[in-house]
Every structure is written in C-alpha cells, then in structure tokens.
Amino acid sequence: MILFLLLSIQICRATDLKDFDLSNLTRELDDPYTFTDNEKVVRFNFRGKVGLRDDITTCGDDDCIFQVIYDTEPPLCDCYGVLSTEEPGFFPDDKGIILNYEYRGEYWNRTAELDFKCSKSEKSPFATLISNNRIIIEWNHPQGCPKSKPDPNPDNPNDPNKKKDSKKKLSFGSIMLIIFSVLLVVYFAAGIPLMHFAFKKSGLEMIPFIGFWKCLPGLVIDGVKFCLSPCIKSKGGYTNVKD
Incomplete structure (x- = not known):
C-alpha cells in the first residue's frame, strides 16, 4: 500500500x-x-x-529521428525512431x-x-545502449530542468503557497528550550532510579x-522581591535608638 502511494505521488509530480x-x-x-x-x-x-x-541513399523512413550508421562498404544505415511516434515521459522529482x-x-x-536529464551544465550526448532493436541516448542539459514558475503574488506574504514552501527555522530560544527539556528528562529519568537502587531512597527522597x-x-520569590525592591517604597524605616 505504501509503495502504491509513493508511485502515485511520483506520477502526480510529472509535469508537462x-x-x-x-x-x-x-x-x-x-x-x-552526431557522435561515434x-x-x-x-x-x-x-x-x-x-x-x-x-554517402547514404536510404535509412528506413524519411521521418527518421535516430540513425545508426555502420562502418561498412558501402555504409549501412538503420532507423531507430520516427518523429510521429513520439511519446514523452518524465523523470521523478522533475529531473x-x-x-x-x-x-x-x-x-x-x-x-x-x-x-534528456536536468543538469547545471551541458554535457555531450552519449549512448547507454545500442542493440539490434533498441538505442538509449542520455543527454545532460540545463534545459532538461523545468522552467522556474513566476510568483503570482510576489507582494503577498500571506500567500498559503509561500507559507507551505518556506522553510521554518528554529529560533535560538526554541533551541535552548528543547535542550533544557531534554536535559530535564534525562536528569529525572537517570537520577530517580539511581537514588532508589544505589542509595535506597523512596518517595520524594528519590528525586536528586x-x-x-x-x-x-x-x-524564586526572594529573587523577585529583591529585583522589585528598588521600585517599591518600604513602609518601614529606621528608628532612632536613644541612649
């Protein structure tokens, strides 16, 4: 079932x-x-x-799009494909x-x-297979990559498509909160069994x-009071002590 869903996604991603x-x-x-x-x-x-x-008189069909010429005397030419039979397909992930x-x-x-594969730079085409009845040619070219589609709403930051495509990065505070949470879990998960089995503690005493x-x-309360003390007028004061 999972394989079927993955194949369905790949088919749906095929472009035009x-x-x-x-x-x-x-x-x-x-x-x-041409290449040899x-x-x-x-x-x-x-x-x-x-x-x-x-030096070739015939090669199967006038609409031939692939020719293989053999080094014979006279040269022989075989046609491997006719333009009118074209059937396009697409590599997964727009490749x-x-x-x-x-x-x-x-x-x-x-x-x-x-x-015709997507590549940052153009490379010369070459054959990966030539048999009596089939030929496969691979060609890496920048034009094998899909055109970048224009943004229909370049000035709209609330565009749901932009929100979906944008990569969310964790802030420094989020990272520190995650680290603190993990350390807190490890602290109690490791400390409580250690106190119970190594030091024979029970109840609340098992908490390190x-x-x-x-x-x-x-x-915490004392710290808050200390921080707020300069801003709060004290009702009390010093009293004079008479000798």
Whole structure:
C-alpha cells in the first residue's frame, strides 16, 4: 500500500512539456547531433527529422529521428525512431524528460529513447545502449530542468503557497528550550532510579537534590522581591535608638 502511494505521488509530480524551455534544441536536417560509439556513427535530432548523409541513399523512413550508421562498404544505415511516434515521459522529482520513439520496418521493429536529464551544465550526448532493436541516448542539459514558475503574488506574504514552501527555522530560544527539556528528562529519568537502587531512597527522597527543589519556590520569590525592591517604597524605616 505504501509503495502504491509513493508511485502515485511520483506520477502526480510529472509535469508537462510546456514547463520546459525546449527552444533552440532542434537542428537543421543536414546538421544533426552526431557522435561515434564503437565504430558506429549515431545521428539524431531533438524533436526533429534527420537528413540523409551524402554517402547514404536510404535509412528506413524519411521521418527518421535516430540513425545508426555502420562502418561498412558501402555504409549501412538503420532507423531507430520516427518523429510521429513520439511519446514523452518524465523523470521523478522533475529531473528531466524521457522521449520515446519507435520504427516499424518490413523486417525489424526498433525503439529509441532519449533521456534528456536536468543538469547545471551541458554535457555531450552519449549512448547507454545500442542493440539490434533498441538505442538509449542520455543527454545532460540545463534545459532538461523545468522552467522556474513566476510568483503570482510576489507582494503577498500571506500567500498559503509561500507559507507551505518556506522553510521554518528554529529560533535560538526554541533551541535552548528543547535542550533544557531534554536535559530535564534525562536528569529525572537517570537520577530517580539511581537514588532508589544505589542509595535506597523512596518517595520524594528519590528525586536528586530534593532539598534544592523544595527550596526553589522560596528562592524564586526572594529573587523577585529583591529585583522589585528598588521600585517599591518600604513602609518601614529606621528608628532612632536613644541612649
């Protein structure tokens, strides 16, 4: 049940592509993103078609978005995804976008996955998997992070959303009160058994330093009176003593 709730929360946190700045990522047909992996040339575009290389005559489909070219003579090209089959998904906690594609050929069905992950700096894309029927490309990029949403009430400190998101910090007084409470609990929790078993005390005598605690109210009252004495006129006074 707990696992189901956690999965539900993650699904609910999935955002929309509109929450991401995906501008200026799609390249021209003849200038796709390109890298080499084990003598295979991978060419892909971000949500855009990939054109054919000069030495390639065909690559499965005109709408191909992922191409894998093999170093043969002549070069062979396989398509792993078609633009029209795009299915977006999202990483948990807004950590990026997952774009899934597929290609259905006459003899082969292939799939492609682009993991466009949130990162502070851009890193070159690379393949984490290339098989006969699947390719996975990981790309870390700042635009993989959701856009910061504008504050609808920037001048309203009573906005409940702000109160929910703001981090509450304990004051110095709260910290000292917590420390004092913990020490007081430890004082009695450890002192009472010690007085009972080690010193064979019973009743109120099991409280450590019981004499001090009995005198404490009187000491407090005397302290208050002493502090207030300069502000209170005394009715009494000195009397002259005649010889």
